Amino acid sequence: MPKSKLVQRVLSLxxxxxxxLCEAADAAILDGGGFGWVQPQGRQVLERYFKGLLLVPERMLFVVRLKGEIVGCAQLVRAPRNNECQAMCITLMHLFVAxxxxxxxxxxALLREVENAARSMGFRVMNMDVPDTQTAAISLFQKAGFEHWGTHPHFARMGDQTVSGLFFTKLLDTVRSAPVEPSFSPQVETPDMIASSPASSRPLTLYPAIDLKDGACVRLRRGEMDDATVYSDDPxxxxxxxxxxxxxWLHAVDxxxxxxxxxxxxxxxxxxxxxxTVPMQLGGxxxxxxxISSWLEAGVTRVILGSVAVKNPALVKEACRAFPGRIVAGIDARSGHVATEGWAEVSDMQATELALRMQEAGVASIIFTEISRDGMLDGLDxxxxxxxxxxxxxxxxxxxGVGNLDHLAALRKAAEDAPGIEGVIVGRALYDGRVSPAEAxxxxx
Structure with missing residues (x-):
């Protein structure tokens, strides 16, 4: 497998x-280079830290593996929504290898792939800072083309010593950089070890759709209730x-x-x-x-908020605060414009605008549906x-729009340059037998 695939963005652990990851972080902290902590914090603290990090919309976690096991990580942090003047900038934080x-x-390899991810998301400037005690990290950033533009003489306190901090920046060009080939020694990294590493950067989750109408499993064409095919009367x-x-996972919609x-x-x-026997997300x-609370208490893992995201965004924020990590925004669009009320009404709002609002509200993820393709088997947008x-x-x-395996393969390929794509919902193609579960x-x- 390409060695660059040893690096991946993770959305769950x-x-x-x-x-x-906790073991690697502990080792890095003891070595003097991890997260600003001077002493190991204990497993519970680290677990809460990483679990909480994955819930923060502005933060992205990347990991690097050796023989399939996580041995380091890095974070990308984007500016908050209200800081529009620095929307082109992203900050690199807490990069380490055990x-x-x-x-x-x-x-x-980790640094290069994080740069590529930032570049593919449209960021043009990457900033970072590092204590002057971390000489290996400083050398790494300088070799990667980061420019040292300033020094803070009272950057951090380590024990009884005050240390300086170095500030770096790098302009990201628009061309994706070639993957770094880690310099593995044959005595350390054997072919058997490479074979045991992950086969791809991150598998996409397939959510089989269970759309419910009058108590039966159906599929609509283009969201039209009068154009429904019944596939099962036993959901x-x-x-x-x-x-x-x-x-x-299961994806159910009322x-x-x-x-x-x-x-x-x-x-x-x-x-x-x-x-x-698996988690389910529910919308409708x-x-x-x-x-929202009644269904979450009943056993639904995540709830999907669609029309209310447009008409009552305050409710979305309230739900995200009450149930962090369990609220999903469903954005349905016709030609890029958000549709509501079971797709019966189309607003003037662009899907990307609503997505940014939902991110700011704190949703765990976003489901994007192009209604004109739904149930048509002609491929995703x-x-x-x-x-x-x-x-x-x-x-x-x-x-x-998924109608065959080629459509899924196209999404899988697109996800290599758009790491934010986490999965895909498939309905009619599974029910019709056009796509088999195993092959998908x-x-x-």
Whole structure:
């Protein structure tokens, strides 16, 4: 595999990855170069730190692996929404490689891929600072073309000593830099070790769609309720079938509820929750805190807020504060303009504008659907999806139009340059048998 794939942006951490990352951070702190901490903070503190970091819309976490295990990381931090004059700038923070994994070129690989990610998201300036005690890091940044523009004489306090801090900046050109080839020693990195590393930068999540109308599983064409195909009158059995097929998430929408403004398929949703063995996200008709909290308490992992995101953004903020990491914004658009009320109304607001507002509100992710393609099997709107993913820092889930494996492969390829793309929702193509679960999961891996 290309060695540059040892570096990846992560949107979630498995228990094993979290443990490895905490161990690497502990080692870096003890070595004098980690996060501003002088002494190790204990596993619980580090776990809370990294879990919380993933919930912050303005922060992006990148990791580097050795033999499949995380041994270092870096963060990109974008300016807050109200700092428009510095929207072209991004800050690099807390880049480190654990002492036991150094001298293999991993730091250079991590830095280069983080730069490429920032460049692909449209940032033009990267800034960073570092204590003058971290000579290896300073050398790394200078070799990578960062310009030292200033020194703070009282930058940090380490024990009884005050140390200076060096400030660096770099203009990011518009051409993606070539991946760094880490200088692995044959005695250290064998072919067997490389084979055990991740096969791709990050697998995309496939969310099988369970759209509910009058208690049955259906699929609409272009969001028209009068143009629905019924695929199953037993949503719970369908949910279990998708779980058994290997999918890690379910995506359910109460279509009647989306039009009515309140839940209308509660018995079907409850049956799905009882049958499912994987997490589920639910949308459709969730317009107040009572509805949101009741479904989250009932076992739904994440709720999707669509029309209310446009008409009552204050509710989205309130929900994000009450249930961090469990609120998803559903942005449905016709030709780039946001649609509401079950796609029955089209507003003047651009999808990217709403996405930025939802990011500021604190949503965990964004589902983007181009309605004109939904259920038509003609392919996703890759261009709009990439634009949206590169506009915001929260994960983006693509939806609308998947008809074959080539469409999934196109999204997988697009995600290499738009790391914010986290997954894809597939409906009719799965129900019609045009895409098999096993083949789809393989393409997105």
């Amino acid at each position: 498995t228990d094993d990855d979290l443990q490895a 002492p036991y994994a150094r001298n293999r070129g991993l730091g250079s 719970a059995a369908q949910a279990k079938a998708w779980c058994d097929a290997g999918f890690k 279509l009647n509820g989306a039009f009515a403004g309140q839940s209308a398929n509660a018995p079907a949703v409850q049956a799905i929750l009882k049958a499912a 008709g969730l317009r107040d805190m009572k509805a 890759i261009e709009q999806t990439v634009t949206l993913a590169n506009t915001v820092s929260v994960p983006v889930i693509a939806s609308g 999961l393989k393409v997105l891996a």
